[in-house]
Amino acid sequence: MPTYEYLCNKCGRFEELQSMSEEPLKTCPTCGGPVKRLISSNVNIIFKGSGFYTTDHRSKEYKESMKADTEGGSSSSLKETAASSHDS
Numbered sequence: 001m002p003t004y005e006y007l008c009n010k011c012g013r014f015e016e017l018q019s020m021s022e023e024p025l026k027t028c029p030t031c032g033g034p035v036k037r038l039i040s041s042n043v044n045i046i047f048k049g050s051g052f053y054t055t056d057h058r059s060k061e062y063k064e065s066m067k068a069d070t071e072g073g074s075s076s077s078l079k080e081t082a083a084s085s086h087d088s
Helices: 060-071 074-087
Strands: 003-008 012-017 035-038
Antiparallel strands (some): 003 012, 003 035
């Protein structure tokens, strides 16, 4: 559940843990005065685990294989295929 930030004219700022489907608070839980929901900048994202992206922490064999593919004949074979399709 997200934490929403509110501003009360009497009490100041406070945070409230609410479901996304709940309506915003209209009154302060402390003093009962009117409140306004703020756009909060406290976004906490936690990435757990080893290697979030598929390119992170690849094995040495994989990196060598990809390097060989990009440097090797795969690019020239693509050029030959493209050239032969234009000749037809």
